[in-house]
Amino acid sequence: MLTTERGRIVLGLFAITVLGIAAVYLFGGKDSNLVTQTVVTGLLLGGVYVLVSLGLTLIFGVLGIVNFAQGAMLAMAMYLVYFMVSSAGINPYLAVVLSAPIMFGFGWLVQSTLMNRLITDVGHSRPLLVTLGLSLLISNTLLMIFGGRPLNVPSPYAGSVQILGAIADVPRIIAFVGAVIVAGGLIVILRKSPVGLAIRAVAANGTGASLVGVNVKRIYAMTFGLGAASVGVAGGLLAPFTSLVPSAGDQFTTLAFVIVVLGGLGSVPGALVGGIFIGLLQTVGSLFLPGSGPLLLVFGMFVLVLFLRPQGLFGANK
Amino acid sequence: MKKHTLVVVAVAVALGMSGCSGTSNVAASGDSVDSVTIGSIHPLSGSLSGVGGLMNAGAKMAVADINEAGGIGSLGGATLVLNEGDSQGKAEIGQSEAQRLISEGAVALIGTYQSDVTQNVASVAERAKVPLVIDVAVDDKILEQGYSYSFRIQPDATSMGASGARSLIAMGEATGTEIDTVAYIHIEGAFGGSVFEAFKTEAEATGITVADEITYSGANFSDATTQVTQALASDPDVIVVTGYFPDNLLIAEAVNALKPDIKAVFGIASGAYDDNSFPAAAGEAASNILSANYHYSATSDRAADIRTRFEAANGESMETASMLSYQAVEVIAAALEESGSVDPEVLRDAISSLSLTDPLLEFNGPIEFDENGQNINATVVVMQVQDGAVEQVFPTEIATKEAILPAFSR
Numbered sequence: 001m002l003t004t005e006r007g008r009i010v011l012g013l014f015a016i017t018v019l020g021i022a023a024v025y026l027f028g029g030k031d032s033n034l035v036t037q038t039v040v041t042g043l044l045l046g047g048v049y050v051l052v053s054l055g056l057t058l059i060f061g062v063l064g065i066v067n068f069a070q071g072a073m074l075a076m077a078m079y080l081v082y083f084m085v086s087s088a089g090i091n092p093y094l095a096v097v098l099s100a101p102i103m104f105g106f107g108w109l110v111q112s113t114l115m116n117r118l119i120t121d122v123g124h125s126r127p128l129l130v131t132l133g134l135s136l137l138i139s140n141t142l143l144m145i146f147g148g149r150p151l152n153v154p155s156p157y158a159g160s161v162q163i164l165g166a167i168a169d170v171p172r173i174i175a176f177v178g179a180v181i182v183a184g185g186l187i188v189i190l191r192k193s194p195v196g197l198a199i200r201a202v203a204a205n206g207t208g209a210s211l212v213g214v215n216v217k218r219i220y221a222m223t224f225g226l227g228a229a230s231v232g233v234a235g236g237l238l239a240p241f242t243s244l245v246p247s248a249g250d251q252f253t254t255l256a257f258v259i260v261v262l263g264g265l266g267s268v269p270g271a272l273v274g275g276i277f278i279g280l281l282q283t284v285g286s287l288f289l290p291g292s293g294p295l296l297l298v299f300g301m302f303v304l305v306l307f308l309r310p311q312g313l314f315g316a317n318k
Numbered sequence: 319m320k321k322h323t324l325v326v327v328a329v330a331v332a333l334g335m336s337g338c339s340g341t342s343n344v345a346a347s348g349d350s351v352d353s354v355t356i357g358s359i360h361p362l363s364g365s366l367s368g369v370g371g372l373m374n375a376g377a378k379m380a381v382a383d384i385n386e387a388g389g390i391g392s393l394g395g396a397t398l399v400l401n402e403g404d405s406q407g408k409a410e411i412g413q414s415e416a417q418r419l420i421s422e423g424a425v426a427l428i429g430t431y432q433s434d435v436t437q438n439v440a441s442v443a444e445r446a447k448v449p450l451v452i453d454v455a456v457d458d459k460i461l462e463q464g465y466s467y468s469f470r471i472q473p474d475a476t477s478m479g480a481s482g483a484r485s486l487i488a489m490g491e492a493t494g495t496e497i498d499t500v501a502y503i504h505i506e507g508a509f510g511g512s513v514f515e516a517f518k519t520e521a522e523a524t525g526i527t528v529a530d531e532i533t534y535s536g537a538n539f540s541d542a543t544t545q546v547t548q549a550l551a552s553d554p555d556v557i558v559v560t561g562y563f564p565d566n567l568l569i570a571e572a573v574n575a576l577k578p579d580i581k582a583v584f585g586i587a588s589g590a591y592d593d594n595s596f597p598a599a600a601g602e603a604a605s606n607i608l609s610a611n612y613h614y615s616a617t618s619d620r621a622a623d624i625r626t627r628f629e630a631a632n633g634e635s636m637e638t639a640s641m642l643s644y645q646a647v648e649v650i651a652a653a654l655e656e657s658g659s660v661d662p663e664v665l666r667d668a669i670s671s672l673s674l675t676d677p678l679l680e681f682n683g684p685i686e687f688d689e690n691g692q693n694i695n696a697t698v699v700v701m702q703v704q705d706g707a708v709e710q711v712f713p714t715e716i717a718t719k720e721a722i723l724p725a726f727s728r
Contacts, residue, residue, distance in 0.1 A: 030551075031551055033547075034547055034548065034551050037544065037547045038544050038547070041543040041544050041547075042544075044541070045540065045541050048541075140363065143367055147368060147371070148365075148366070148367035148368025148371055149369075149372075149595060149634065150368065150563055150564065150595060150599060152598070152599040158601070159575075160575040167543065167575050167576050169543070169571075169575055172541070241540075241541075241568075241571070242564075243563060243564040243567055243599065245368060245564075246365075246367070247364065247365035250365070251537060251538050251539070251540065252540075254538075255538065282538075283544050286534070286544050286545070286548075287548065290506065290531075290532070290533040291506030291533040291534060291535050292506060292535040292538075295535060295538060
């Protein structure tokens with residue numbers, strides 16, 4: 001692992017993170033319990049960011065579509081889970097499993113009926129505008145059906161556990177585990193399955209892939225569907241600790257784009273590592289900087305990485 | 319990549335500048351005495367559409383009630399018409415909506431829920447010499463411009479911070495609870511900052527130490543554990559909180575998870591802690607949380623009747639913001655009745671010298687405006703979530719339940 005470039009990056013980032021946290025413990029002048037709590041909270045927040053970024057990195061990386069509807073789709077998935085829980089009374093985590101294929105179907109439909117007509121065009125502005133319209137359509141439909149007052153999905157596993165003296169919220173731990181599982185699942189699909197091979201081929205060179213017999217438009221639809229399904233799982237896992245309003249997904253959109261570009265377009269491991277890193281950076285940063293300060297830190301780091309590695313941490317060198 | 323970035327920026331800019339209003343245009347003219355048009359501006363779409371919709375519904379109900387009771391008597395029974403504007407939560411859209419409503423004949427405006435939107439609408443109202451009755455908008459600055467056409471029913475940020483501090487101290491004394499140190503968590507920006515400053519000044523004058531001030535960004539906040547842990551590091555007796563619904567809910571949940579040895583969580587101008595949907599949303603975490611805020615009167619029969627009918631008509635509980643919109647329409651109607659004129663300048667003078675008794679909010683007295691346009695009798699009351707419901711607990715004259723302080727037994 002050490003011999004590959006990717007291995008060195010992972011190790012380097014890990015070393016920076018550990019050294020940074022150690023420095024905060026030793027020289028930060030903060031109570032060590034407080035720092036432990038912050039690190040645990042940061043890891044869990046990172047899990048949330050990973051969940052939100054996974055779908056985006058697929059859609060952005062393979063299709064080249066800047067999906068402005070990401071936040072709205074996330075909210076849609078949350079409301080889907082809310083609807084199943086409140087009307088049928090099923091367990092929210094079962095609802096997550098059910099909402100993933102529904103979102104897959106939705107993504108497939110959007111790509112095959114709308115996007116595939118535009119994607120052959122030169123430039124990326126048309127699909128982008130369609131996603132923008134889609135986002136307005138989704139959030140206003142949600143507003144019409146559910147209203148704008150905050151709703152909530154009660155978690156059957158509400159409560160918290162102690163980790164090294166720090167408090168960790170159980171639904172957030174479940175979301176973190178879910179993030180790792182979804183990331184692992186996507187890596188397996190992309191690396192080991194024939195569909196994954198086709199997706200990677202299309203991402204690398206669409207024309208080449210179609211020459212060797214890959215149905216590119218079908219792969220596009222499949223990819224958008226997979227991305228939407230990831231968003232579906234994300235929304236469902238986030239719902240138990242989020243105030244549900246039609247704009248609930250928007251606060252994650254900007255950071256998700258940052259994480260996806262930071263990790264490298266289309267790279268699932270990149271989104272995983274990038275998300276956790278950003279979550280930690282933001283939370284530990286909030287110990288020292290008030291208000292929006294931690295976000296400044298995040299964007300500063302983003303600019304630095306882009307300067308040193310424009311293709312992102314795990315991006316292919318094009 | 320470069321192309322992507324350019325397109326993203328272009329779209330983001332376009333998104334910020336564009337925006338269309340989806341409201342219906344009600345034809346009206348200010349000269350007619352058959353009907354009088356009031357313009358309302360609230361966020362009917364966007365992230366604040368929930369509360370904006372409630373406020374709009376409150377104003378609509380006030381107009382319907384007044385018309386049903388015979389309209390404006392001194393104008394020969396003229397009926398009120400509400401022309402609805404949508405600010406989309408954006409200052410520049412609110413401003414253009416204000417211009418549209420005035421050009422369509424509104425003799426007075428109400429709105430707008432957000433301080434930045436209100437600031438822009440107030441400047442339009444001032445230039446057009448049309449009175450603006452602010453239902454909700456907390457920032458002190460709005461009325462510090464020397465405007466003569468803006469009036470505010472609710473208390474401003476500074477008075478809420480100061481009276482919040484006084485209420486906390488008085489409650490501590492009344493219940494024999496020692497409160498020496500507080501930590502303050504608030505949203506960054508003018509709203510959180512000005513409430514905090516006023517609280518700090520008032521609290522420190524009476525010997526309470528504000529041990530820590532922790533701010534967070536409202537735009538990106540999905541976990542409050544770090545902020546609450548930081549607040550607890552100074553070992554406070556009470557954690558004081560100012561912010562909006564989602565963030566304040568997260569803070570309550572983090573406090574509940576950490577189960578700290580504090581005597582109370584005390585919201586001031588909190589968007590969550592006295593909202594009727596808060597107890598259900600937070601569950602166990604809502605229990606015994608205190609909130610100093612302006613509030614619809616829970617002791618007035620008139621307010622109770624309005625709330626019952628509102629809930630029957632809209633299927634949703636009538637929150638305080640919505641009651642303030644109702645009240646704002648009543649203020650304008652009373653001034654129309656008083657002046658017998660639809661000339662906005664005459665109407666302004668009538669509002670300015672108005673004394674409206676039996677307010678729908680738990681205030682110190684009738685609604686009367688000082689020379690800046692601030693309602694001099696506006697004040698906060700303290701509420702507490704008890705048994706899954708928001709109850710008024712302080713001052714004792716208006717209490718619906720007795721205060722539980724210390725709020726936690728840990």
